[in-house]
Amino acid sequence: MKGVSQDILEELGVQILLGNTYHLYLRPGVEQVRQLGGLHRFMAWPRAILTDSGGFQVFSLNELRQVTEEGVRFRSHLDGSSHFFTPESAMAAQIGLGADIIMAFDECTEHPAERERMRESMELTLRWAERSKKYFEAHKNEAPWSTDHVGPDAPVRTGERELAGAVERGIAERRSAGEVRAPAPTWSGAAQALFGIVQGGMDHALRRESAERTIKIGFSGYAIGGLSVGEPRALTREVVEATLEHLPKDKPRYLMGVGTPEEIVEYAGLGVDMMDCVLPTRAARHGLLFTSEGRVSIKQARYAGDQGPLDANCGCRVCQRYSRAYLRHLYAANEVLAQVLNTVHNLSFYLDTMRSVRHSIALGNKVQLFPGEQSQAKP
């Protein structure tokens, strides 16, 4: 998490981090991380980690990639060197990194796309999902923390397998709210959890087909991929709804690449369990801060003399200590500390949002925005 140390993340109540397989594959390298005991031990993070398959990152390298049935050839953004990801190599990489949740290798369909292209891309993702599952089943015991193949001094996992706990709590909450009637999942904690990814572009029928055939392959959880790729937000919501209804309620449902605080609340209300997004951290680095009274662009001169806290309703260490004037100065002076403090606050705001969502679910209430956020949503 750029600029924020792990102990601060723990203090904020972060339960799970997302690691980028593409970046870690390039630097420091999967084998290096594996030999160091896996990502948990390497980065000293005992709580849950999810790694993406690298597919989306590679998809973002527009000019530098070439997709075939076998996999994706791409060039490193660091040095231009050529690499090839396949479902098998993406699984091997994620097993080597040793995250708690790993993702099947998929092709993220571009938007806009013709229906035929959407179908072809969906079919390719389904074939890759099969191959991902097959490789995973054959090698799932090779995660660095579950074997001794790194020698007699093999490092062991620090901490508990909190992932299972965190996600299961969410499901238990929905169960207690009467939404889930299937039996609790029985993750043993002995292996990683492999999630499948539903594609199908913006076509509802293809999304349904993708969901059903992905479920048939069988995964520990299901992600909705291929959204937040430039389409209008109303369309995103339509596709999410059309996909969610075909996903099992007793498995984690993960919406990839979303979103704003409002979107998180909205999609949690629809039944999404997990989301990921660069927004809180990237926006923080650009001085855009989320508060209970709306967005604050801290770079603005109007804050130069503002002695109030960034968000009077926030209990984070930034809001408890610093004024808007100081945060504005740090940003204007291009201080690294601006990035650090802004990120801590935005993470705190997002985590507060999720705590509020979970609280609403536990109470059986409708999931909705904070009172402060509601006022912001008014015209």
Add this chain to the structure above:
Amino acid sequence: MKGVSQDILEELGVQILLGNTYHLYLRPGVEQVRQLGGLHRFMAWPRAILTDSGGFQVFSLNELRQVTEEGVRFRSHLDGSSHFFTPESAMAAQIGLGADIIMAFDECTEHPAERERMRESMELTLRWAERSKKYFEAHKNEAPWSTDHVGPDAPVRTGERELAGAVERGIAERRSAGEVRAPAPTWSGAAQALFGIVQGGMDHALRRESAERTIKIGFSGYAIGGLSVGEPRALTREVVEATLEHLPKDKPRYLMGVGTPEEIVEYAGLGVDMMDCVLPTRAARHGLLFTSEGRVSIKQARYAGDQGPLDANCGCRVCQRYSRAYLRHLYAANEVLAQVLNTVHNLSFYLDTMRSVRHSIALGNKVQLFPGEQSQAKP
């Protein structure tokens, strides 16, 4: 402190921070800080702050400055705009910032310099010291935290005036060790403490004259300026020794711009009470880390697989949590977190060094390096 938040600094045991008058004068501006209640309140730092006079920073702007009897004209490194510092304006700036210790405006003599140039520069500094003292005495009650001239909602100083405590403890320790026989200083805590700066180049007789005439003007503490300007280290030590013997033992003695951990121990042993240096933080940003077993250049490939802590003898949050391999990765990947964690460790090492120095003084022992550092000093 670049990249490190104030709560971490408090946790590390930092007692005093140095603020750069030149930088704060340019951005966000002295008047802005004054209106916000002074530097303590602006940056949410209740412990002690020292500001430099801006003289040394301006001295560093070789190409952009012009010295006259009246003061120094210089161009901003930010936008090239023209500014003029005088002893009076430097005092006004430091009073407006409201630090606990402020420095007389001096000319830092370049090295090497002819003896005539050293004398002229020293005489100028003495005239400026007189003017600094005169302006300070007339305006010392205008510090933002000692008046109500910022309106009815005038902010007050947070926290205690810990500076007096911190420096007095040091003097008390030397007193208990039999080195100081004069009565304890009686800082009231009602005004800032103005320190004079001894110049005189590398000439012992001029240093003595500068010390004696600066003392005659009368300050709350005395700094040795004009060193660490490119001269050999043996020469630095000679000049420090030649100057120290003419400075009162019952006032804080401050060696500016020094140094390495070894130098800090060495000069503390000679009777220096205060030092300041960019080394621990700047070195950290370049991956150079101080440890009980010597310097570690964390960028080196040899640490890529090193699972040990940076310094097994260090209790800081970095050494307690992360491996050298992880720190090396963060540095190699150009992560901001590398700079943050490296700075926290180096600060911790320096503060441990100072705690060790104080402990030795309290015990009446010779001030010397840690056992680990001694082994490092062997050939």
